[in-house]
Amino acid sequence: LITPVSPKGHLLPAQQRQIDLKGDISSTPVTGLSPKTEYSLTLYAIYPGRIGESATITTETTVLPPVSNFRVIEEGLFSLRLGWTPLLGKVDKYKIYVPRTDRPSLIYDQILSGDVSSHVIDTLEEDKEYTVEIYAVYPEGPSETVSVTGKTLKLVPVDKLLVQNATTDTVQARWSSVRGATGYRLTWSSSEGHIENVNLGDNFNFYMVQGLHAGTEYTITINPIFVDIEGPVTSAKAKTLESSAVQTLRASAVSTSSAVISWNAVPGATGYRLAWGPTAEFIGRDRPRQLALNGSTTEYVLKNLVHDTEYVLSLYVLFGSAVGPGITATFRTSPLGYVSNFKVTSYTSSSIDVEWSPIVGATEYKLTWSSEFVSPQSRYLDRSILRHSITGLQPQTLYSVSIHALYSNTEGPEITLSQQTGTVHYIELVHRFTKKQIATVFDLTFFV
Structure with a gap:
């Protein structure tokens, strides 16, 4: 007999139920019970014509697992x-x-x-x-x-907006991130009423405002965006410089990944701060960077640039702890170039010899060949190697041979040529001589 027990300890006979078992059964599962409920379980042994004494135990079911x-x-x-x-x-x-x-x-x-x-x-x-x-x-x-x-989040403004490093046509804006913001809207307006803005992703906390007028005061504002809702505005003012003390700032020897930056010396300067980063059109291709240089430096090599990307340079003059006037310039890195003068110099029935001209900035060359019946095979060659013999080829077979210049981990564009290997020629040399009336014949065959 299975009888539930009330929270006060009373049996509830109205909810009692019974399970009949065969005489050879010594255990059985009891199912269909309510969770977290105390039950009285009573067992009777039934003999022919009579019922034996009962045995009772009390137990409690466990609770259902919570979330x-x-x-x-x-x-x-x-x-x-x-x-x-x-x-x-x-x-x-x-x-x-x-x-x-x-x-x-x-x-x-x-x-x-x-x-x-x-x-x-x-x-x-x-x-x-x-x-x-x-x-x-x-x-x-x-x-x-x-x-x-x-x-839930609060619609808060940007806590801190810092506008600094003004030049004749740029200023740098930095701000603290806002928790939960999905983006930012940065706006700049001049005292003459010219207004522009840009929408930036949630990972931005720096932006270089470009294309400003010299000697003009600007109001820079920023507000966080939460999906389709704009947060409060934070603002700051900045004035572009009337003129830059550094008169010339230029980039030379520009390659796919580097450029030489030079400028004229400023008397009395204790140092320079050089900043560079992609222009607005190329945002996301590289990150803005800057460094401090001593006062005797008038040239610096920028390395690890991204190919075919326009950069804006900003150079500020340092006088002790004070930051003096700045100047800006732009340059664009070279695109990844094709290998030039790629040609076949000779071939046989089993080999093709190729050569090419060196390309500036390449760190390696990747040479690949294949035919209709042979899957592509590649060989990586040091930048100092300008020719290679491809061997082990099939005779009288048209091969496609291509070459890429490698720039660190980036492949340049491919240039391809086709060449058919030569035919196998059989030359039979027969030498006969007679000794003691016995003719011996040697046949020699070889490939050319």
Whole structure:
């Protein structure tokens, strides 16, 4: 007999049920019980014509597993993204809800299918703390409720906007990141009423404003963007220089990955600060960089540049701890070049000899050959090697031979030529001589 026990310790005979077992059974599972419930289990031995004495035990079922690792994954302005670990047992559904704190009702209530493990509540208010509760519903009933507390973000401005390093036509803007922002809008306006702006991604906290007028005061503003909502504006003022003390700033010996930057010396300067980065059209191809140089330096080699990219240079004069006037210039790195004068110098039935001219900036050459019947094979050659003999080829076969210049880890464009290997010629040399009336014949065959 299986009889549930009330919380006060009383048997509930109305809910009692019975299981009949064969005489040779000594154990059996008891199913269909309610979770977290005390039961009285009574066993009787039944003999022919009579019932033996009973034995009774009391036990309690365990609770259904609650939702585990319930947490806030991401906080938004008006939303909370929540997640939890999928349960191992059979779950019919989940119920997730947000109770009100001021009265017994719900701000949010949603039934979710049993196979999900995350959910976004997107109908909340800005800058407010919420307690979110969830429980799993099993075939046997609901689990205990678990909860987590999260707070939506506040629509805040950029905390700090710094505008510095003004030249005659540029200024640099730096700002602190805003948590949860999906981007930023940077705007600059002159005292004459000219306004421009640019939208930047959430990973930006630096931007060089270009194309400004000399000796002009500008108002620089920035505001964070949260998906489609704009946050408050933070502003700062800056004035471009009337003129630059450095009169010439130029780039020379420009290659695919380097350039020589030179300028005229400024009397009394204790140093220079050189900054460089991609222009607006090429943002994202490389990162802005800068360094300090001593006062005797008037030339510097920029390395590890990105090919075919326009860069803007800014050079500032340093007088002790003070930053003096600056000047800007632009240059563009060379595109990755083709190998020139690639040609076949000779060939046989089993080889093709090729050569080419050197290309500036190349670190290696990649030579590849293939035919209709042979899959491509490649050979990497040092930049000092300008010719190569491809051997082990099939006679009278058309081969495609291509070459790339390699620039560190980047391949330049391909140039290809075709060449057919020669025909195998058989030359038979027959030598006869007679000795003691016996003729001996030697046949010698070889390839050319």
